[in-house]
Amino acid sequence: MIAESGHYALVLALALALIQSIVPIVGARWRDAALMNVARSTALAQLLFVAASFAALVTVHVTSDFSVANVYENSHSLKPLLYKITGVWGNHEGSMLLWVSILALFGGLVAAFGNNLPLSLRAHVLAVQAWVASAFYLFILITSNPFLRIANPPIEGRDLNPVLQDIGLAVHPPMLYLGYVGFSISFSFAVAALLEGRIDAAWARWVRPWTLMAWIFLTLGIAMGSYWAYYELGWGGWWFWDPVENASLMPWLAGTALLHSALVMEKRSALKVWTVLLSILTFSLSLLGTFLVRSGVLTSVHAFATDPTRGVFILLILFVFIGGSLSLYAWRAPALKQGGLFAPISREGALVLNNLLLTTACATVFIGTLYPLALEVLTGEKISVGAPFFNFTFAPLFVPLLLAVPFGPLLAWKRGDLLGAAQRLMVAGITALVAIALVLAWTHGGATLAPLAIGLAAFVIMGALCDLAERIALFRIPLSLSLRRARGLPRATWGTAFAHAGLGIALIGIVCETTWNSEYIGSMKPDDVARVAGYELRLDGLNPRQGPNFREMVAQFTVTRDGEKVSVMTPSKRNFTTRGASTTEAALLTRGASQLYISLGDTSADGTIAVRIYHKPLVLMIWWGPVLMAFGGLLSLSDRRLRVGAPKPAKAAVRALQAAE
C-alpha cells in the first residue's frame, strides 16, 4: 500500500501542477485575487504530495520491498541503513524524484514566504514554476517511474553501484539539486516579468535571496562533489573537467554573474534586460546539465542508465523551456524600459566587467563540453577536450577577474574613483609582493607562474580585508569606535568579504596542490618503506576483512616523520560480490591543510601490491575556499534587508544603526 500510495501522490501532484499552471495565469489576466491565490495553496499541496511520494519511496527502500522494480534494481537487503536511504537517489528514477521534490520545495517556499511579492507577480512565478514541474512529473511518470512493480518479487536485490555506497552520496546530490533547481525560481521570476511586461529594481530585490540560496547550495554541492571524487575514485585528483562536472560548473558561473548583476539592478535599476537573460540562461544551463547527465549522452559514473526515450523526452523539455523562454525574451525584452546610467569606472562598471568575464568563462566551458559531442554527432569523429584546453582558456579569464575582485566593493556607485580605490588597496598589493618574494625564496622547482598565482591569491584575500578595514575606518579612528562600526556593518558586507576571500583561499590550495604535489608510485611488499615529502610510510601488512556486503583487503601503513610515529593509515580495496565490482578506499591523513593520500592498486602474484602515495600540500584549502564562499552567501542571506518574507521592518531606529554598503 505504501508504494501505491506514493505512486498516487505523485500522480496527484501532477494534476495539481497542471491546475497551478493555468488557473493563476487566468486569474492574473482578469485580476481576480482568488484565482491568483489558488497558486499558493496548490503549490503547498503539491509540496505535500511530492514529499509523501518521496517518503514512500524511501520507506520501500528501507524495508527492502523488492516488489518495487526500483528497489530490486538498486538495493540489497544487507546494505547498511544509510545506503538504503541514500540509494533512493543513487539511481536515475529516484534522483529525478528528488529533483521534482526539491522543485516543489522551492515552489512551496515561494508560496509560504512570498508575502512581500505583489499578487500577480507571485501568481505568475508559481504558474511558471508549475510548468516546469508538470513537464518533469510527466517525464518521471512516463519514462522513469520509480514506483513500477514486479508481480513476483525476487528475494534479493541487485545492490547499488559500489562507488556510490559512500557518505558522499548522502550529501552531494541533494546539495547539487538544491542548487540546480533553486535557479528555477529566478527563471520563473524572469519569465513572470516578461509575461507581465514590466520589470524594475524591486524585482531584483525579490529575486536576489532566492538566487543567493540556490548559489550557496550549488557552491557547496560542487565542492562536496569534488572532494568526493578526490577521496573515492582513488586518483588523487579533485577536478577532471569531466563533462558532468562542467555541467554543474556552467550554472555556477552564470549564477554567480546573475547574483552580481541583480545587485546592480536592485541598486540602480540598470542592466535589467541583461539580468533577465542571465536568469533564463542560468536555469537553462541547469536543465542542460540534467539533460547531459540523465540522457546518457555522456557515459560516466553519473549516467546510471542509458535509454533513448528518456534522452528524447529531456531534449524535448529542454527545447520547449529554453527555446520558449528565449523566444519570449526576444519578443518582450525590447519593451522593457532601460534604467539608470553610470560611468565605466564605477561599482556598476566593475560588476559589468565581472559579468563579462564570468559569462565568457561559462561560454568557454560550454564550448569545451559540447563541441566534442556536436562533432561526434555531425561527423562521427571522436575527440576529447581535456584539461589543457580549459587551463589555457579559463586561466586568462580568471586572472583579470581575480585582479578586479578587490576593486569592485571599493568603488562607489555611478561614478567611482579608481585611483582612490587603488590607494586603499596599497596594503593588499604590498602583501601580494611579499607573498611572491617569500614563496620564491622558500621553494624551489615547480611552475614559474606559481609564486605569481600565490601573490594574486594573497591580493584577493587582503583586498577583501582592506575593504572591511576601510568601512570600519580601522586605524583612522580609535579601535573601540572601529569595533562598534564593525558590529554595525550590514551582514551582506561581511558576506561579500568572506566570499571574495574564499576565492583567494581556494586559489592558494589549487596552486599548491598542482605545483608542489609529490608522489610515490610503485609496488610494495610488507615491511617496505616509501619516502614521500619527508614522511616515511612502512607497509605493515595486508589483511582481508569481511564487511556487511563486501569483502576488503586492508593494507596497514605506519607513518613516521623524522623517526617519530605520526599515525597509522589503512587504505583498502573492496570487493562487492553482488555486482562483482570493486572500489578503492583511499586513506587520507590530514596534517594542517595538507594531506597524505594512499590508494591501493592490484596485488600481484609475488605478494606485492601496487601503491600510490601522494603528499598534497594545502590541498584542503581548495574546499575551504568554497565553504567560506558559501558561508559568506549565508551571512548575506541572513541580512535582514534581504531576508525572504521577513516581517515588515519594525523600528527605523534599530535599522539606522546599520551602515549600508
Add this chain to the structure above:
Amino acid sequence: MTLWFVFALMTVAAIFAVLWPLSRRERADSGGSEVVVYRDQLAEIDRDMASGIIGAAEADAARIEISRRLLAAADQSGREEPVQGSLNLRRTAAIVALVGLPVIASGFYLALGSPRLGDFPLAERSRVADANQPLTNLVAQVEAHLEKNPTDGRGWTVLAPVLSRLGRYDDAVRAYRNAITYAGDSADRRADLGEALMGSAGGVVTAEAKAEFERAVALNGDDAKANYFLGLAAEQDGRKADAAALWQKMLAKGPSDAPWRPLVQAALVRVGGSVPDVPPGVSAPRLPDGAVAAAKDMSEADRGTMIKGMVDRLATRLKTNGDDVEGWLRLVRAYLVMGERDKAMSALADARQAVANDADRLRQLNEGLKNLGLDG
C-alpha cells in the same frame, strides 16, 4: 479496500487545496508592493549619509532617482488593484478542480499503477510460512536475524552449509567468511569455504579456492576435505602424479573406516595411481578390484557428461564476452584435462584474438598459459 479509501482521501485533500482560496469571501491579501522596497531604499540612503559613506550631493541624486521609481510604483499599484473577481470565473475554476483532478489522477494512475499489488517488505515475507518452500523461508529468517546481528558467529556457522546445499554458493562464501571472522578460524571452515568457492566457480578449483584449502591444511595437516580437493586441484592442473601422491598419503595416514575412503580410492584409480595397502594393524575390508573398477566407470561417465556440459557453457559465455581472461584460462585447462588438445589450442587462439587489443589482459593471458605449461 483501504487503498482506495486512502486514494479518495488524498484526492479530496487535493481538491480542497484548489477550492479553499476560491471559497474565501473576504478580500484575500493583496500581496506586497514595490512601494515597500523603495521606501526601504530611501531609508538606506539616509543611513548611508548619516554614517558618512556617501556625500550629500550623491545622496540627493540617489534620492531623486528612487523617488521617481517610488512614484511610478505607487501609480502602477493604484491601477493594478485586484478587482472583485467574477463569480463565473471562480465557478469554472472550481469545476475544473472537481472534475479535472480526479480524472487526470485516476487516468494516469490506472494506466501506470498496480493497485492490486500489496507491499512486500522483506521482513514480512520471511515470517510468512510457505508450505512449498519451508527451507527457503527458514534461511531467510536466519538471514534477517544475521542482518541485525552480523557478528553472530554461530548463526553464520549454521547458515553457511545450508546455503551451500541450496546452491547459493556466493552467499555461502560470504557466510563461511563471516563464520571464520566471528566464530574463529578452523581447518574445517577453511575447507568448506574452499568448497563453496569451487561451487561458485562451477566445480573448478580456482586459485582462490586452492588458497583456502592450503590454509586449511596449514591449520590441520590431516583435514580430509582440504587434502582431497588439493589433489583434485593438482589433477585439474594436469599434475596427475602430484594428485596421486597426495591421495595415497591420505589413504595411508587416514583411519581405515573413514567415510571418504571409497571416494579417494576412486579418484586415485582415475589418475592411475595404485591404491596403497592398508597400514599394518588395521584390518579394514578392502574393496574388491571389480567394485573399484565399476565405481570408476560409473563416476567417469557421470563426471564426463557433467564436465562437458560445464565446459560448453563456459565456451558459449566466452564467445559473447571475451574479456574474461580467467575464464579463457579455465577453458584451456579444462580442454587439456579432458585430453582434447586440439580444442585447447583453438580456444587459446580465440582467447588471444579476444584480448589482443588490451595489453594488460594479453600479458595476463600469456602468464597464465605459461603456468599451464603451454608456450608463453
